Amino acid sequence: MKVHYDYCEHIESIMKDQPDNAVNFIFKRRILQEMTERTKQVLDRGLKDEKVCHELIISEFNSKKVLSDYRHYIDGIKDKKIIKYSPAAAALAILASVVVFLAIGLFTDVWHPTWLIVEGTASLSAVALMWTGVYLLNRHKMLYAVSRALVAGSVMVITQFLFLVLRIPLGIEKAYLIFLAALALMFISDAVLATLTGQRLIIINYLITVPVVFVFIYVIFGILRFYTWQQGEVLIYLSLLIDVLIVVGMLLHNRKYTHKPEVDDVWKEN
Secondary structure (H helix, E strand, C coil): CCHHHHHHHHHHHHCCCCCCCHHHHHHHHHHHHHHHHHHHHHHHCCCCCHHHHHHHHHHHCCHHHHHHHHHHHHHHHHHHHHHHHHHHHHHHHHHHHHHHHHHHHHHHCCCCCCCHHHHHHHHHHHHHHHHHHHHHHHHCCCCHHHHHHHHHHHHHHHHHHHHHHHHCCCCCHHHHHHHHHHHHHHHHHHHHHHHHCCCCCHHHHHHHHHHHHHHHHHHHHHHCCCCCHHHHHHHHHHHHHHHHHHHHHHHHHHHCCCCCHHHHHHHHHC
């Protein structure tokens, strides 16, 4: 039974346009092994005609499947590299920021607020690791709730660093308002994540996000005295109007997917 010869030719014809490297070689060997084992399974079930068996396996491992498996194989290798090197890169970045902070302090005797260099680098490193986790989880369609938590956490990590910058070197008294803005941004980020990942009932995210964000804007602008509290109430009404428009737009969008009996009648006539 020329299993290896036949399948090698089939695999090579599919993979001819792919880079000829070690990764390609390992993948082709893996596919060959899978096809061989699959052949043995089919023959063990009682199929006597080996030619039919070979054609069946070749049709099963067609070009679409093999190339799709190859892309997943390449992505898996990239994911392993990301998981392996991302923490090391974050640690090196933080270590480099510490060295810079110490160098500035030793040569200029300025230790404050230069420590924000370390704080900022640590914050950015943490956010980078969080977004790496979001990328990996969403690409493998796993643990969406964890992805949401990571996105929210990244917003708060950046917010606390910006608060320190606004409050310490710049001396802005109302820098605490940035935390209210961060809460609004968390809702926006969650809606964006749900949109990008194609979550079901995403309209609920929109209906919740719009009024919540407008409430935070209303409070922030009110504290900053951009308007009186009574004047700012128009923002609340505007958010409710936007929600109504979202619902109406969704209903109009879904109308084209409703069942139409007259269409069935036309098909039956034809």
